[in-house]
Amino acid sequence: MIDQEASEKIYSEEKLDTSTYKCPNCGGESEFSAKDQKMKCLYCGSLFDVDNNEVVEERNLGELLTNGQVWDEAEVYQCQSCGAKEILYNQEVAMECPFCGTNNVIKTEDLPGLKPQGIAPFKIDKQKSSEIAIKWAKKKKYAPQAFRKSAKAENIHGVYNPVFTFDADADSSYDGQLGENYTVVRHVNGKRVTETRTRYFHISGNQSLKFDDVLIQASSDLPANRIKEIEPFPTNNAPEYRTEYLRGYSASSYNKEGSVCWEECKLKMKEGIERAILKRYRYDVKVYLNVKTIFSNEKYKYILVPVYVGHYKYKDKLYNFYINGDNGKITGKTPVSVWKVLFTVLAVLLVIGGMAALIALS
Ligand SMILES: [Zn+2]
Numbered sequence: 001m002i003d004q005e006a007s008e009k010i011y012s013e014e015k016l017d018t019s020t021y022k023c024p025n026c027g028g029e030s031e032f033s034a035k036d037q038k039m040k041c042l043y044c045g046s047l048f049d050v051d052n053n054e055v056v057e058e059r060n061l062g063e064l065l066t067n068g069q070v071w072d073e074a075e076v077y078q079c080q081s082c083g084a085k086e087i088l089y090n091q092e093v094a095m096e097c098p099f100c101g102t103n104n105v106i107k108t109e110d111l112p113g114l115k116p117q118g119i120a121p122f123k124i125d126k127q128k129s130s131e132i133a134i135k136w137a138k139k140k141k142y143a144p145q146a147f148r149k150s151a152k153a154e155n156i157h158g159v160y161n162p163v164f165t166f167d168a169d170a171d172s173s174y175d176g177q178l179g180e181n182y183t184v185v186r187h188v189n190g191k192r193v194t195e196t197r198t199r200y201f202h203i204s205g206n207q208s209l210k211f212d213d214v215l216i217q218a219s220s221d222l223p224a225n226r227i228k229e230i231e232p233f234p235t236n237n238a239p240e241y242r243t244e245y246l247r248g249y250s251a252s253s254y255n256k257e258g259s260v261c262w263e264e265c266k267l268k269m270k271e272g273i274e275r276a277i278l279k280r281y282r283y284d285v286k287v288y289l290n291v292k293t294i295f296s297n298e299k300y301k302y303i304l305v306p307v308y309v310g311h312y313k314y315k316d317k318l319y320n321f322y323i324n325g326d327n328g329k330i331t332g333k334t335p336v337s338v339w340k341v342l343f344t345v346l347a348v349l350l351v352i353g354g355m356a357a358l359i360a361l362s
């Protein structure tokens with residue numbers, strides 16, 4: 001038997017939840033203002049708080065692998081030109097795709113997947129991100145002069161990027177063989193000859209590490225290497241997810257399951273473990289290194305982190321840039337002037353040539 005009263009209660013609570021972005025002053029629609037860190041009414045400009053004092057809590061990894069909460073209030077849209085999938089919440093759409101700039105975005109029947117537990121809200125606004133992009137373009141030494149002078153940041157969108165962060169304790173035991181080089185001087189037929197030799201030695205021991213908030217991207221809309229270049233994101237003190245934060249922004253749809261992300265994370269952690277072990281020794285050659293690791297206390301968070309995506313247009317080509325919406329770090333592509341690069345290479349060669357000539361003369 002269905003508990004009628006209980007299901008009604010849940011329904012009315014959800015209703016109540018969706019109305020929190022209405023302006024208490026005039027009833028108008030509001031958006032999250034990065035500048036004010038509050039909701040701002042689009043009509044009367046009133047500011048009001050997002051009802052949220054909670055910081056996102058980490059969960060045990062076991063929960064991730066068994067189930068997650070479905071993000072049912074959000075809708076998925078797909079760009080017909082580049083295929084990027086975006087999540088919007090209760091928003092009128094006549095939108096441009098943040099990734100390719102076309103207007104070819106339509107609603108799909110896809111499910112948005114897991115509901116985020118936490119969100120790192122945008123801290124810098126669109127205006128500021130545009131200034132950052134223009135300033136960066138001006139500093140690009142190898143970009144054509146015309147580009148640097150008149151670079152315009154176009155089609156800037158605030159896109160939340162879904163990520164998993166993982167914590168774990170890693171206890172490893174290892175053994176391996178390393179080699180250290182040394183030189184010997186010999187006299188052969190009256191001539192001095194230096195020779196490099198390698199002394200090999202065996203290593204073994206234990207290594208314990210605690211990993212905190214290792215970030216793994218759960219969407220492929222944004223290139224993973226680009227996100228890495230603008231890290232870190234404030235994932236440690238991120239507030240709990242509230243739909244209000246998404247008003248005025250969109251989110252990339254996740255397309256990598258939590259369990260896949262955890263496997264990827266373990267590889268990343270193992271690289272960290274290997275680096276920590278090798279740092280203990282002075283060596284030049286690694287022959288082999290076997291590491292056995294036991295992970296424990298594995299925890300995860302599934303959260304949204306803020307990224308501005310936009311592009312420069314130069315000679316009918318688009319060059320995407322990505323800005324960390326929290327700290328303003330930027331990365332991306334700019335056009336390259338072939339002449340400037342050639343000239344620099346030539347100058348470097350001339351300097352090297354000049355030095356060689358000086359050495360030869362002396
Ligand atoms: Zn208002």
Ligand SMILES: [Zn+2]
Nearest residue numbers: 079082097100
């Ligand atoms: Zn697109």
